[in-house]
Amino acid sequence: MNLNSLNILSSKPLAFDLSLDEWRAWCQSQGLATFVGKQIFLWIFQKGTLDPEEFSNISKEIRLRLKEKFSWNLPLVDSHLCSKDGSEKLLIKDREGNLFEMVLMPYEERVTLCLSSQVGCKRGCTFCQTGRMGLKRNLSSGEILSQILLANYCLKGRRVTNVVFMGMGEPLDNFDEVVKACQIMIHPDGFGLSKQRVTISTSGLAPEIDRLGEVLPVRLAISLHSADDERRSRMMPVNRQYNLATLKESLLRYPAPHRLGITFEYVMIEGENDSIQDAKKLVKYLSGIRAKVNLIPINHFPGLEMKASQADSLRAFQRYLADRSIPAPVRYSRGQDISGGCGQLAAKREEEIHLDPRELHRQRRRELRKN
Numbered sequence: 001m002n003l004n005s006l007n008i009l010s011s012k013p014l015a016f017d018l019s020l021d022e023w024r025a026w027c028q029s030q031g032l033a034t035f036v037g038k039q040i041f042l043w044i045f046q047k048g049t050l051d052p053e054e055f056s057n058i059s060k061e062i063r064l065r066l067k068e069k070f071s072w073n074l075p076l077v078d079s080h081l082c083s084k085d086g087s088e089k090l091l092i093k094d095r096e097g098n099l100f101e102m103v104l105m106p107y108e109e110r111v112t113l114c115l116s117s118q119v120g121c122k123r124g125c126t127f128c129q130t131g132r133m134g135l136k137r138n139l140s141s142g143e144i145l146s147q148i149l150l151a152n153y154c155l156k157g158r159r160v161t162n163v164v165f166m167g168m169g170e171p172l173d174n175f176d177e178v179v180k181a182c183q184i185m186i187h188p189d190g191f192g193l194s195k196q197r198v199t200i201s202t203s204g205l206a207p208e209i210d211r212l213g214e215v216l217p218v219r220l221a222i223s224l225h226s227a228d229d230e231r232r233s234r235m236m237p238v239n240r241q242y243n244l245a246t247l248k249e250s251l252l253r254y255p256a257p258h259r260l261g262i263t264f265e266y267v268m269i270e271g272e273n274d275s276i277q278d279a280k281k282l283v284k285y286l287s288g289i290r291a292k293v294n295l296i297p298i299n300h301f302p303g304l305e306m307k308a309s310q311a312d313s314l315r316a317f318q319r320y321l322a323d324r325s326i327p328a329p330v331r332y333s334r335g336q337d338i339s340g341g342c343g344q345l346a347a348k349r350e351e352e353i354h355l356d357p358r359e360l361h362r363q364r365r366r367e368l369r370k371n
Ligand code: SF4
Pocket: 121, 122, 123, 124, 125, 128, 129, 130, 131, 132, 167, 168, 169, 170, 202, 203, 223, 342
């Protein structure tokens, strides 16, 4: 039985779900010194060692207890696709057989991981394939962090440096688990990422944006897509709950780092939101906010009737924003040849490919040695 099949069958608590304080408390409950809790935490998140037998500064008896009490398995990799542009998409299967996705995007100077916070999503945005699946369940903090652990296994000696919550799910609908995961990402004894390298992308849940600003002001990205209430409500039902004015009030209160400001995602759809009139409304809406707008030609998937904007409209829209000092780079979804858009691979998966991530890692090392 390999690592992955063990994970599917395991009903033990997931070791990666525990924070530093929870490890300390567990050690206390077992009659152990609390510093052992910190040692365990360091082994998992800082060193990426996921087999308690290798925790060399911890006694054999405790190592055995850890192995017996917790599940230490990374999730099952259902399929792993590599794009021509260097990005990699992993389709992951949870304990109940549900599928969710992560995309790994290595650049020269950084490695960005786009991860999921939920299986599916209840928000029903019309242009998003995940929205069509509905919500299946929230991921736990450990399942969110497993995606980083798994990504680090897949990288050839490199590590994830940036995390964006832009995979499946509305992260702020899973607030507590997402915040707990982010706290471990930025903890110096955890993954040690800078707060400015963790981005939460939301469809605009105004009260949760305020809460996030109070507890953990990481970078914020807003899926905006229109600055017209009627149109936005049509595209994104969340706008009926928190309209543009309510959202803007929260954004003005958000303690975003001044240098970085807030990023707005704007999917460009032909004839829907890509006219100069739309650009004018957007500029007006963004006044008073230090904003960057990512213009994203919509990624096609089966059943989607909308089309990506024509190059002329895209350029005119971009120029209108740039002339008013709003940076507006055009971003194409990476990994288009491997269904890079959110939810696309999970929706279209046809065959199962079972890969053991440790075996994958070993294969990579063998390839490296050969080269
Ligand atoms: S765009 Fe985001 S919030 Fe909207 S349905 Fe897709 S995953 Fe959910």
